Amino acid sequence: MKKFVLGLLLVLTAGLFSCKQNDLNEVHIYLPDGTPALAMASVLDKGFVYEETTTYFHLVQASEIAARISQQDCDLAIVPMTVASTLFNKGIDIQLASVNVFGNLFIAGTRELKRLEDLKGKVVYTTVGTTIDMLKYLLEQNEIEYAFGAEAEEGKVTLSSKNDGSEIIPLLKAAANKNQEAYGVLGEPQVTKATQLIDNLVISFDLQEEYRKITGFDGYPQAGLVVKSEFASDHSAYLQALLSALLSNETYLLENTESLPEVFKRYNSSLQAMTFTTDTIRRCNIRLAESKNIKEEVQTYLSALTGNTVADSFFWTVKK
The missing domain is CATH 3.40.190.10 (Periplasmic binding protein-like II)
Structure with a gap:
C-alpha cells in the first residue's frame, strides 16, 4: 500500500511539474520608453507567438522601470545594466538573459x-x-x-x-x-x-x-533583458524562443526605418516623434548577445561605472 501511495505521489508531482512548464497563458514584458524599446521593435510590430501564450508589451517611463520589475505581473523587462545589477545585489530575484543595447x-x-x-x-x-x-x-x-x-x-x-x-x-x-x-x-x-x-x-x-x-570592448552593455528567476526556471523554452525571435531585430530596424514611428505610435511612445535613418539605427547600437557569452564585458562595465560587480548567478543560462 505504501509503495502504491508513493508511486501515485510521484506521478502526480511529475504531472504538476509538466503543467507548470507548459501552462503559460500570458506573459508581461515591460520596456522603458526611449532607445531601449528599439531592442524589441520587431516583436512590438509583429507580435511574438509562442504556443498558446499571449505576450503583452508595456512601455513605461524610464524612471518607472525599476519599480515595475518588482510587480507581480512583470515577467521580463528591458533595464539599464546598472539598475539591473543594483536590484540583483539588493536581493531582487532576477537574472540577465541578454544584452540588447551597446551604447548610444x-x-x-x-x-x-x-x-x-x-x-x-x-x-x-x-x-x-x-x-x-x-x-x-x-x-x-x-x-x-x-x-x-x-x-x-x-x-x-x-x-x-x-x-x-x-x-x-x-x-x-x-x-x-x-x-x-x-x-x-x-x-x-x-x-x-x-x-x-x-x-x-x-x-x-x-x-x-x-x-x-x-x-578594448566594442561598445558597452548599456541595457539588457532581465527575467524573473522563477519564470526563467519554469519557462526556459519560452525565453529561448523569444531570444531567437529577437536575433532578427537588428535587421528589422535597418529595413523599416520609415515605419518605426508608426509602430511606436501604437504604444503611445515618445519615439513616434523621432525620425529614423540607417545612420540613426547604427548609432543606437542595438544588437543581441546572450548573457552567458558577455560576462566579462558586463562585469567590466559595472566595475567602471558603479564600483561593484555581480555574482555569476546573475547571468541566465539554460540548465541542462
Whole structure:
C-alpha cells in the first residue's frame, strides 16, 4: 500500500511539474520608453507567438522601470545594466538573459573638437544617471579633471546636469543662433533630431569608441533583458524562443526605418516623434548577445561605472 501511495505521489508531482512548464497563458514584458524599446521593435510590430501564450508589451517611463520589475505581473523587462545589477545585489530575484543595447551616446556641439582634452575650459550639458557616470569615467581614464556647475573653469571640464536630452537640444540651438560655443551629451535618436534642428551641429565624440580605446570592448552593455528567476526556471523554452525571435531585430530596424514611428505610435511612445535613418539605427547600437557569452564585458562595465560587480548567478543560462 505504501509503495502504491508513493508511486501515485510521484506521478502526480511529475504531472504538476509538466503543467507548470507548459501552462503559460500570458506573459508581461515591460520596456522603458526611449532607445531601449528599439531592442524589441520587431516583436512590438509583429507580435511574438509562442504556443498558446499571449505576450503583452508595456512601455513605461524610464524612471518607472525599476519599480515595475518588482510587480507581480512583470515577467521580463528591458533595464539599464546598472539598475539591473543594483536590484540583483539588493536581493531582487532576477537574472540577465541578454544584452540588447551597446551604447548610444555622443558629444555634439557648435564647434568641432578633436580630442577629449579639447573639452577643458568648456561646459558640457549632460543628463544624470548612466550618461554622466560614463562621461566621468572617460574623463577620469584620460586624466582630465572635471567640475560641476554652469560656469566654465580653466583646465577643467564643467558638467552641467539636465533631466533629459530634450532640455539640452534647445540650449545647443540657442548657442548656435548666437554663434556661441556649446556642447552636450545626447543619445540617439535625439542626436538625429538635434542635427535636423540645428544647422552645422558637429558630432565630435562617439563615447562608445572612447570606451573601446580604454577597455578594448566594442561598445558597452548599456541595457539588457532581465527575467524573473522563477519564470526563467519554469519557462526556459519560452525565453529561448523569444531570444531567437529577437536575433532578427537588428535587421528589422535597418529595413523599416520609415515605419518605426508608426509602430511606436501604437504604444503611445515618445519615439513616434523621432525620425529614423540607417545612420540613426547604427548609432543606437542595438544588437543581441546572450548573457552567458558577455560576462566579462558586463562585469567590466559595472566595475567602471558603479564600483561593484555581480555574482555569476546573475547571468541566465539554460540548465541542462
